[in-house]
Amino acid sequence: MELRELQRRIHKNAIDKGFWDKPHNFGNDLMLIVSELGECIEAHRCGDFTDMEAYNELMTNETYDFETCFKREIKDTVEDELADALIRILDTAAGYSIDLQKHVELKILFNEKRERLHGKKY
Numbered sequence: 001m002e003l004r005e006l007q008r009r010i011h012k013n014a015i016d017k018g019f020w021d022k023p024h025n026f027g028n029d030l031m032l033i034v035s036e037l038g039e040c041i042e043a044h045r046c047g048d049f050t051d052m053e054a055y056n057e058l059m060t061n062e063t064y065d066f067e068t069c070f071k072r073e074i075k076d077t078v079e080d081e082l083a084d085a086l087i088r089i090l091d092t093a094a095g096y097s098i099d100l101q102k103h104v105e106l107k108i109l110f111n112e113k114r115e116r117l118h119g120k121k122y
Contacts, residue, residue, distance in 0.1 A: 011094030
């Protein structure tokens with residue numbers, strides 16, 4: 001799936017779930033992205049990582065449904081919080097009519113032409 005399609009799908013879900021019913025403030029939207037990154041660092045500090053092997057094993061067990069397996073093995077992990085941040089970024093971009101795929105492609109081209117470490121020490 002292309003980034004543009006992911007962005008569309010994520011934004012449609014956010015609209016359907018009522019997250020765009022009220023006017024948005026761009027600064028607030030950016031802080032919500034930052035809050036997801038804060039949750040990610042906290043998960044990392046606690047050593048909370050997804051155990052995909054355990055998740056896949058639970059998913060093959062007919063006793064458990066997707067939601068139960070997700071909550072037990074993925075929810076609130078580093079990977080889950082990074083996904084939340086990306087989802088918020090894509091939703092925000094769509095909400096402000098930003099073609100993020102195009103801008104990522106342009107930024108990649110720009111970065112490929114930059115010098116090592118972009119000319120800095122670190």
